[in-house]
Amino acid sequence: MSQRRVLVVEDERTIAESVAARLRAEGFTVDLAHDGPTAVARAQALHPDLVVLDVMLPGFDGLEVCRRIQADRPVPVLMLTARDDETDLLVGLAVGADDYLTKPFSMRELVARVHALLRRMEKLAGAAVPAIIIGDLEINRAERRVRRSGVEAHLTPIEFDLLVHLASRPRTVLPRERLLAEVWGWADASGTRTVDSHIKALRRKLGADLIRTVHGVGYALEVPA
Structure with missing residues (x-):
């Protein structure tokens, strides 16, 4: 898992750098984007193994980013939201998010969620199972x-x-x-x-x-x- 690539999409640069630093300390390769159009372009160019995605972004929001990157290539998405609103969460899940964290969150929990999502995807990739x-x-x-x-x-x-x-x-x-x-x-x-x-x-x-x-x-x- 140390060679996994994570794309962090967050317009608050202090938060983005903090998340990136923690993930790099865990051994991940981390790329950053601070707005919707850049996030989609980098996801399409870099093919990350996982995306940490804030909902509120300039350009267009995280829901539209998630919709576009999932249409291009399915990838696990951990969505960050400033509000614990069930409607927002359901919309996020509907456009392809796999998990979410409500701000403020601990870096320890974010790292645990990232590892859990990647472990699950690895397990599924290696499984040959009947209908x-x-x-x-x-x-x-x-x-x-x-x-x-x-x-x-x-x-x-x-x-x-x-x-x-x-x-x-x-x-x-x-x-x-x-x-x-x-x-x-x-x-x-x-x-x-x-x-x-x-x-x-x-x-x-x-x-x-x-x-x-x-x-x-x-x-x-x-x-x-």
Whole structure:
């Protein structure tokens, strides 16, 4: 992981330099961009392994940056937001962000999230796995494609991984903390709202009946018709 390249996109230069310095200390190659157009151009030219992306940027915002770089080449995106607003977070997830941090954040947590995202992508790249078919739900893990009743749904990488995790254990209630540990690779339960946001996105794309909430515990995938 020491040779991995990270693109940090942040218009506040003090924050950008602090994040870059910490990631370089962890062994990453780090490039910087301070506005939307430059971020897209550098992502297309440098092919980073991961992007740390602020939402509020000059030129155009981080949501548009995420949309454009994901359309060009899928890449894990850790989004930084100054507001803990659920609508903003859902929009970010919808355009291809894999994870998010709300400012102010600790450098230790940011580094942990970066490592967790990269570990997950490495694990997926090395896995040869069969398709999952449950009722009218078809999950092609080799091609990372999902169809329900023959209609394809376009999921972000983390949405796909979360769905696979639930579908591998249909009707089994999986606690939020376990999902965080096994899908995101987080060692603590500080991001349970992250799970909730991604579940809402899956329901919106695949149907509200597919995933059952067990209040105070977690989620289970129901067997569709």
